[in-house]
Amino acid sequence: MDTILSWLFSSEEQELYILNCMAYLMNFMAAFTFVSLFFHKVPYGRYASSKYGFPVNVKFAWFVQELPSLLLPLCLVFWTSSSKTSLLPNQLLIAMFLCHYVQRALIFPFLIRGGKATPFLSFALAFVFCIYNGYMQVRYLSHYAEYPADWVTSPRFITGSALWLVGWLMNLHSDHILRNLRKPGETGYKIPRGGMFEYVSGANFLGEITEWAGFALAGHSAHSSAFSIFTAVVLANRAVAHHKWYLAKFEDYPKSRKALIPFLF
Numbered sequence: 364m365d366t367i368l369s370w371l372f373s374s375e376e377q378e379l380y381i382l383n384c385m386a387y388l389m390n391f392m393a394a395f396t397f398v399s400l401f402f403h404k405v406p407y408g409r410y411a412s413s414k415y416g417f418p419v420n421v422k423f424a425w426f427v428q429e430l431p432s433l434l435l436p437l438c439l440v441f442w443t444s445s446s447k448t449s450l451l452p453n454q455l456l457i458a459m460f461l462c463h464y465v466q467r468a469l470i471f472p473f474l475i476r477g478g479k480a481t482p483f484l485s486f487a488l489a490f491v492f493c494i495y496n497g498y499m500q501v502r503y504l505s506h507y508a509e510y511p512a513d514w515v516t517s518p519r520f521i522t523g524s525a526l527w528l529v530g531w532l533m534n535l536h537s538d539h540i541l542r543n544l545r546k547p548g549e550t551g552y553k554i555p556r557g558g559m560f561e562y563v564s565g566a567n568f569l570g571e572i573t574e575w576a577g578f579a580l581a582g583h584s585a586h587s588s589a590f591s592i593f594t595a596v597v598l599a600n601r602a603v604a605h606h607k608w609y610l611a612k613f614e615d616y617p618k619s620r621k622a623l624i625p626f627l628f
């Protein structure tokens with residue numbers, strides 16, 4: 364892995380410069396995505412369409428597309444001379460990222476019930492995104508990020524980590540509720556009930572947005588902030604689209620339920 368990195372970059376300064384550029388480019392991609400989502404829905408799940416390529420089996424798609432966000436960080440941590448992995452703040456932030464992707468790549472895909480096949484373009488874009496983001500987050504944390512000695516006891520880190528945990532648990536619980544709406548073999552849609560779904564249609568998305576916002580607060584970097592912004596743009600759009608879809612499909616859909624932010628939006 365070190366050989367590959369030294370072949371790609373002539374110096375550490377150059378690699379850090381590229382990592383910073385990647386974070387700014389992700390912000391640009393978030394802005395571009397924000398505008399383009401006024402004209403298209405994120406094309407997978409209930410909005411899947413053959414316009415975006417041939418269908419890929421949904422479990423295979425989630426497993427393969429998310430795997431780089433787990434494997435690449437593991438390689439960077441264990442197979443490179445990463446100078447910052449012995450430091451507690453860096454270790455905790457890397458652990459948050461890995462914890463999410465162990466579940467997302469190795470567990471979540473195999474629990475899906477009756478999910479729609481993923482169009483190839485969505486699958487390919489998610490795969491490339493996971494390579495890009497997995498490298499950007501964990502290379503920065505494992506080799507470059509420097510935090511003050513008391514960072515893990517600072518209010519910013521404690522609040523961010525707590526938000527990360529609350530968001531992750533909300534995301535897991537909400538995905539669990541959704542999956543249990545279907546009996547094995549069913550593929551239709553029902554009204555989700557319980558947990559944060561009592562307040563918002565996009566409870567799983569609110570959980571994931573909260574999780575990465577907490578990670579960004581605790582990580583205090585352009586890299587973690589860019590990921591948090593990108594996630595919020597994609598998932599807020601999905602929450603609003605799902606909310607409108609539910610209101611149109613179910614006459615008895617709870618009228619007090621909001622799209623993404625309880626009581627507000």
Ligand SMILES: NC(=O)c1ccc[n+]([C@@H]2O[C@H](COP(=O)([O-])OP(=O)(O)OC[C@H]3O[C@@H](n4cnc5c(N)ncnc54)[C@H](OP(=O)(O)O)[C@@H]3O)[C@@H](O)[C@H]2O)c1
Nearest residue numbers: 408409475477478479541544551552553567568571594597
């Ligand atoms: N960080 C990021 O940028 C990012 C991006 C995308 C997704 N994610 C995360 O990945 C996870 C899955 O995302 P998603 O967009 O696929 O979520 P989703 O649209 O809510 O669907 C999740 C699963 O539940 C099923 N489902 C949804 N609503 C249902 C209902 N009312 N009745 C029965 N089944 C229902 C879906 O089946 P169908 O496939 O048949 O619709 C799918 O299998 C979420 O936790 C999300 O936060 C993260």
